[in-house]
Amino acid sequence: MSAQVSVAIIGAGAAGIGFAVTLKSYGFRDFVVLEKGEVGDTFTKWNPETHLISPSFTTNGFGFPDLNAVVPDTSPAYSEGNEHLSGIQYAHYLKELARKLELSVRTHTEVKLIRLLPDESYELKLSDDTILTAQYVFIAIGDYAYPYTPNIPGAAHGIHYANLKNYDELPVNGPQLIIGGNEAAFDVAIHLAKRNIHSYLFASDSSATSTNPDPSKRLSTYTSAGYQKYRSFIQLNEDKTVLAINKIDDEYRLLFRDGTLTKTNKRPIFATGFACYQSPLIANLFINYNDRPLLTKSDESTISPNVFLLGPQVQHGNVLLCYIYKYRQWFAPLAETVLQRIGIDINPKISDKYLQNGMYLKDYSACEVNC
Numbered sequence: 001m002s003a004q005v006s007v008a009i010i011g012a013g014a015a016g017i018g019f020a021v022t023l024k025s026y027g028f029r030d031f032v033v034l035e036k037g038e039v040g041d042t043f044t045k046w047n048p049e050t051h052l053i054s055p056s057f058t059t060n061g062f063g064f065p066d067l068n069a070v071v072p073d074t075s076p077a078y079s080e081g082n083e084h085l086s087g088i089q090y091a092h093y094l095k096e097l098a099r100k101l102e103l104s105v106r107t108h109t110e111v112k113l114i115r116l117l118p119d120e121s122y123e124l125k126l127s128d129d130t131i132l133t134a135q136y137v138f139i140a141i142g143d144y145a146y147p148y149t150p151n152i153p154g155a156a157h158g159i160h161y162a163n164l165k166n167y168d169e170l171p172v173n174g175p176q177l178i179i180g181g182n183e184a185a186f187d188v189a190i191h192l193a194k195r196n197i198h199s200y201l202f203a204s205d206s207s208a209t210s211t212n213p214d215p216s217k218r219l220s221t222y223t224s225a226g227y228q229k230y231r232s233f234i235q236l237n238e239d240k241t242v243l244a245i246n247k248i249d250d251e252y253r254l255l256f257r258d259g260t261l262t263k264t265n266k267r268p269i270f271a272t273g274f275a276c277y278q279s280p281l282i283a284n285l286f287i288n289y290n291d292r293p294l295l296t297k298s299d300e301s302t303i304s305p306n307v308f309l310l311g312p313q314v315q316h317g318n319v320l321l322c323y324i325y326k327y328r329q330w331f332a333p334l335a336e337t338v339l340q341r342i343g344i345d346i347n348p349k350i351s352d353k354y355l356q357n358g359m360y361l362k363d364y365s366a367c368e369v370n371c
């Protein structure tokens with residue numbers, strides 16, 4: 001069985017749903033969102049104790065949409081009644097958007113393979129063994145399914161924090177070693193501190209000591225407040241690049257670039273981020289440049305025409321779109337790009353609405369504080 005669509009959006013997370021709503025706002029209907037789980041699936045997999053660090057607040061009426069909204073007239077703070085939403089709450093916000101706006105979403109449908117056809121359209125092989133043909137493909141698969149651990153000997157002895165589903169299962173005796181010094185490392189350490197467990201963080205550098213004005217490059221105020229509260233439980237060690245982990249009997253030994261060694265009887269935790277280039281879809285359709293998909297200025301693949309990347313993995317030079325309030329600004333310009341290619345007139349009122357709400361930015365160089 002095969003079907004056709006102009007635009008296929010892969011992934012029904014914040015980026016996929018936000019972009020789908022934007023396309024629909026412009027009056028465009030010939031798209032489908034393909035989602036391997038449920039809408040907002042990644043958020044439902046977060047540790048239940050994890051919350052969004054960027055605050056949600058119902059400021060929409062004053063020209064400042066809720067920082068975590070993916071659609072101008074909505075506010076997760078309003079609909080979920082929380083300033084720092086849990087993953088489940090944010091998934092619910094996305095589900096409600098998809099339901100109320102009647103988005104075309106195919107859940108439990110994984111895109112297994114994408115192949116360029118001679119007529120320059122794409123053939124998408126789906127998990128139900130059907131084929132979908134699309135002229136334009138927007139990849140919004142996030143990176144949460146691809147935890148990154150440094151390529152060092154013995155890395156398999158550690159555990160990535162995304163795989164910690166319950167902090168209560170961690171042993172309580174002795175301090176916990178955490179490799180990393182940014183949001184996630186502190187988030188884990190704070191949750192352990194609440195259980196009276198000390199943490200030693202080891203990092204080359206840390207956002208906790210950064211004075212960069214970009215809020216995504218220094219520790220968020222939310223996490224920072226937790227760090228201050230539990231400071232006696234959390235020891236940050238900078239200039240500590242781990243080179244290897246050896247396991248001898250029940251002991252883990254971390255060797256650092258400065259020649260020092262630290263021992264622990266607990267499995268070290270990696271809080272070292274995520275890397276979407278590990279996804280076969282990304283690997284096949286984009287050039288990997290410094291562990292990031294290489295993109296044109298319109299976030300299009302440099303080797304697969306009409307294939308675009310959406311979401312936090314988009315990077316241009318120093319400009320990182322790692323947070324919702326950043327990458328949502330590209331939904332409307334990208335929608336314009338694809339609609340113009342299809343030959344559809346752009347309704348300027350929609351673009352203006354996104355602009356008025358601070359959700360329209362076409363030029364990366366206009367990003368303040370390096371975006």
Ligand SMILES: Cc1cc2nc3c(=O)[nH]c(=O)nc-3n(C[C@H](O)[C@H](O)[C@H](O)COP(=O)(O)OP(=O)(O)OC[C@H]3O[C@@H](n4cnc5c(N)ncnc54)[C@H](O)[C@@H]3O)c2cc1C
Nearest residue numbers: 011013014015036041042052053054111141142311323324
């Ligand atoms: C602990 C933590 C805290 C965070 N806090 C914040 C914060 O406070 N503020 C903020 O702005 N950002 C925050 N982020 C980042 C935020 O979660 C991401 O920006 C957001 O999830 C990215 O959205 P996305 O739509 O790109 O990806 P996702 O939300 O991961 O969605 C991708 C979707 O694609 C689906 N998918 C994957 N592969 C396929 C396939 N082959 N076929 C079909 N479907 C597929 C997945 O099931 C998933 O539903 C945080 C992230 C983490 C991990």
